[in-house]
Every structure is written in C-alpha cells, then in structure tokens.
Amino acid sequence: MPSADVDIAILGGGCAGLSLAARLARTRLSVRVIEPRTHYADDRTWSFWRTAGDPFEDCVRAEWRAWSVFGEQGETRRGSPSLRYQTVNAGAFYERALSLIADSPTAAISLGVKAGGVTPTDRGWRVDTDAGALTATILVDTRPSTQVPRYGQFFVGREIRTARPVFDPTVVQLMKFRASRSGGVDFVYTLPFAADRALVEVTTFAPIPPPHATFTDWLDDEIGALEPGDVETLRHEAGALPMQVGFGQERPDGIVRLGLGGGAARPSTGYAFTRIQAQADRVVAALTRGEAPDTRIDSAMTRFMDRVFLQVLATAPERGPALFECLFRNAPEDRLERFLSGSTRTADRLWVMASLPPLPFLRAAAVPA
Numbered sequence: 001m002p003s004a005d006v007d008i009a010i011l012g013g014g015c016a017g018l019s020l021a022a023r024l025a026r027t028r029l030s031v032r033v034i035e036p037r038t039h040y041a042d043d044r045t046w047s048f049w050r051t052a053g054d055p056f057e058d059c060v061r062a063e064w065r066a067w068s069v070f071g072e073q074g075e076t077r078r079g080s081p082s083l084r085y086q087t088v089n090a091g092a093f094y095e096r097a098l099s100l101i102a103d104s105p106t107a108a109i110s111l112g113v114k115a116g117g118v119t120p121t122d123r124g125w126r127v128d129t130d131a132g133a134l135t136a137t138i139l140v141d142t143r144p145s146t147q148v149p150r151y152g153q154f155f156v157g158r159e160i161r162t163a164r165p166v167f168d169p170t171v172v173q174l175m176k177f178r179a180s181r182s183g184g185v186d187f188v189y190t191l192p193f194a195a196d197r198a199l200v201e202v203t204t205f206a207p208i209p210p211p212h213a214t215f216t217d218w219l220d221d222e223i224g225a226l227e228p229g230d231v232e233t234l235r236h237e238a239g240a241l242p243m244q245v246g247f248g249q250e251r252p253d254g255i256v257r258l259g260l261g262g263g264a265a266r267p268s269t270g271y272a273f274t275r276i277q278a279q280a281d282r283v284v285a286a287l288t289r290g291e292a293p294d295t296r297i298d299s300a301m302t303r304f305m306d307r308v309f310l311q312v313l314a315t316a317p318e319r320g321p322a323l324f325e326c327l328f329r330n331a332p333e334d335r336l337e338r339f340l341s342g343s344t345r346t347a348d349r350l351w352v353m354a355s356l357p358p359l360p361f362l363r364a365a366a367v368p369a
C-alpha cells in the first residue's frame with residue numbers, strides 16, 4: 001500500500017496553522033499547509049503578556065511595562081518587573097512563518113487552495129481540496145469552527161494617527177469601561193504606539209454581536225472625543241472571538257484541532273495568541289515522541305472558574321466593570337497577568353479567586369453547567 005503524501009496536513013494557514021508549521025519546518029516530518037488565501041495582508045495585531053519564547057519574537061512591534069483599567073473608581077494602573085505586554089504584527093508574523101517554511105526541505109504551503117471534506121483511511125487521512133486530494137498520516141485542522149459560541153468578545157478598531165499628541169505611549173489602556181450600548185460589558189481598548197499613533201478598539205463581551213452601526217458610531221465618538229481635529233486612519237481591524245468553556249473541545253475523531261476552532265481562546269478573556277503558541281509546542285513535542293497530541297490547555301479548575309466568571313458576566317453584565325476593576329486592583333503583581341495568559345499554577349488561580357467578591361460567584365457556581 002502506498003504511503004501518505006505527507007506526514008502532517010495542516011488545514012488553515014492562519015495564526016495556529018503557521019505557528020505549528022514554522023516549528024515543524026525544523027523537524028524531519030513532512031508537512032503541507034492548505035490555505036485559501038493567495039497572499040497575506042497585515043490584517044491584525046496580536047497582543048499578550050510574554051510568558052514564554054516562540055519563533056516569532058523578532059516580530060514584536062512594541063512592548064509596554066504598564067497597563068491600566070478605568071472604571072468607577074478611576075484608573076487602576078499595574079506594571080511588572082518581569083512581564084511585558086507585547087504586540088506582534090500579523091504582517092511580520094506571516095512573513096516569518098512563510099520564510100521558515102520556504103527554507104525547509106520538508107515543509108510546504110499550498111496557497112489559494114481550499115480544503116473540503118476529510119475521510120479516515122487505513123494509513124491516516126484523505127483531504128479533498130479544490131486542487132485535488134492529499135493524503136496524510138496526521139491531520140491538523142485549524143479552520144474556523146462552524147459552531148456559534150454562546151458568548152463572545154466582539155470588537156471594531158482603527159489604527160489612527162492624530163494631529164496632536166493625545167496618547168501616553170508608556171501605558172496600554174486595557175479596558176476603559178463605558179455605559180453599555182450593546183447590552184453587554186462595553187469598554188475601549190487602546191494600544192498606544194506613539195503619542196500621536198494608536199490602535200483604538202471598541203469592544204463588548206456579550207451573547208450576540210451588536211449591530212455594526214452601533215460599533216462604528218461608538219468608535220467614531222471615542223476617536224472624536226480624543227481628537228476633534230484631523231485623524232488619519234492607517235488600518236482597520238475587527239473580530240469576534242468565542243468566550244465559552246469547552247468551545248471547540250477535542251472531539252474523539254483523531255483529528256488534531258488547533259487555534260480558535262480548537263479551544264485556544266481563553267474563555268474568560270478571548271486571549272488566544274500565547275495559548276496557540278503553547279498548543280503548537282505541545283503538538284510538536286508529542287509528534288516528535290511519536291505520541292498523539294493533546295491540545296487541551298485548561299485544567300478542570302480553570303474551566304470551572306471561567307464558567308462561573310462568564311455566568312456572572314452573562315447574567316449581570318452591569319457588574320462586569322466592577323469585577324474587572326476588583327481583579328486589577330486586588331490581584332498581586334504578575335499573578336493576574338499570568339492567569340490571563342493561561343497560567344495553570346494553583347497559586348495564581350487561588351490569588352485571582354481571592355481578589356473577587358465571593359457572593360456573585362457563589363450564586364453563579366450553583367447554576368448547572
């Protein structure tokens with residue numbers, strides 16, 4: 001019987017597919033990425049607290065040592081002696097990944113090709129694509145999930161240049177809470193690249209996305225309030241991220257799922273980049289040991305905490321701003337940031353739990369999953 005065309009087929013060459021392929025490009029395993037895009041654009045930025053190394057560290061565009069949350073009690077500013085909040089440009093990331101793949105004798109990417117159905121075979125998998133069939137021993141699927149999450153993070157933003165210096169380039173504004181326009185938890189997120197240049201995003205945590213006009217009017221109002229004069233728009237960005245415990249959870253069909261469709265977004269925050277890197281590291285480690293990869297990141301305790309937190313946000317969104325303020329005011333240095341980045345350390349989890357008022361969480365914990 002003929003062997004498979006490749007050891008590993010990766011469906012989807014976005015953040016997760018390329019993160020994995022960039023790592024596998026350094027191994028002896030043969031890899032093919034299937035990606036419908038014919039070329040890549042600088043379509044987003046990924047921001048996160050750096051807690052571990054990855055092949056994309058040279059793609060960091062900016063980093064900050066301080067971040068803040070604005071709520072009813074004013075500004076809560078935090079910093080860290082050891083953690084940095086960093087931003088990676090998607091354009092630089094895609095370029096790096098493609099060059100690692102191009103330099104590898106065993107890795108390749110098929111651009112402009114869409115994957116369709118997948119079928120198990122005696123030797124692994126057959127993938128039907130619009131450019132013919134491909135067989136692989138291991139199948140990694142990073143295509144977006146068709147599942148609609150019960151709760152999510154929705155955002156619309158613009159990177160702008162202002163006529164006057166209106167931003168403090170030393171502090172990231174993680175959440176500036178606003179009276180809710182969406183029915184969910186609404187806030188403004190600002191990544192200040194310079195005193196006159198920033199990505200400004202209006203964001204909501206809600207069960208369904210707000211109408212597009214609600215978002216664009218709100219963003220115009222926020223930018224107009226910052227700078228009534230000339231504003232140049234350099235880039236647009238928008239997204240909808242799942243915030244649901246168990247979203248994209250591993251199904252027992254032998255397909256390795258990575259990225260948002262594989263449960264990479266942290267249910268309580270939507271942060272996914274560092275978790276995608278962790279998933280990619282795990283897959284490579286398992287495959288080089290000849291084991292089946294397990295891409296589940298969260299422990300039962302973390303899933304329970306996230307479920308309870310989301311239950312509180314979904315049932316009482318008006319409490320959201322005070323809860324986030326409480327977390328950012330009370331959690332000890334670095335513990336919250338590590339927790340938000342996916343830390344599984346028990347001490348981090350316990351400190352985060354201890355930083356929140358117990359009553360709403362006890363009520364939410366009593367609601368069945």
Ligand SMILES: Cc1cc2nc3c(=O)[nH]c(=O)nc-3n(C[C@H](O)[C@H](O)[C@H](O)COP(=O)(O)OP(=O)(O)OC[C@H]3O[C@@H](n4cnc5c(N)ncnc54)[C@H](O)[C@@H]3O)c2cc1C
Pocket residue numbers: 011012013014015016017034035036037043044045046047048113114115116142143144237238239240241258259260261270271272273274276
């Ligand atoms: C605008 C934006 C900003 C974000 N910012 C942050 C952030 O600051 N921090 C953070 O942690 N997370 C962030 N995220 C969340 C998350 O990190 C990203 O969504 C990330 O790109 C998810 O990676 P992925 O590989 O799962 O999905 P994608 O990067 O979307 O990749 C999926 C790929 O599958 C391909 N595909 C689709 N259909 C097919 C098919 N039939 N066959 C083959 N391939 C297919 C797509 O073309 C795409 O390339 C952001 C998301 C967005 C949208």
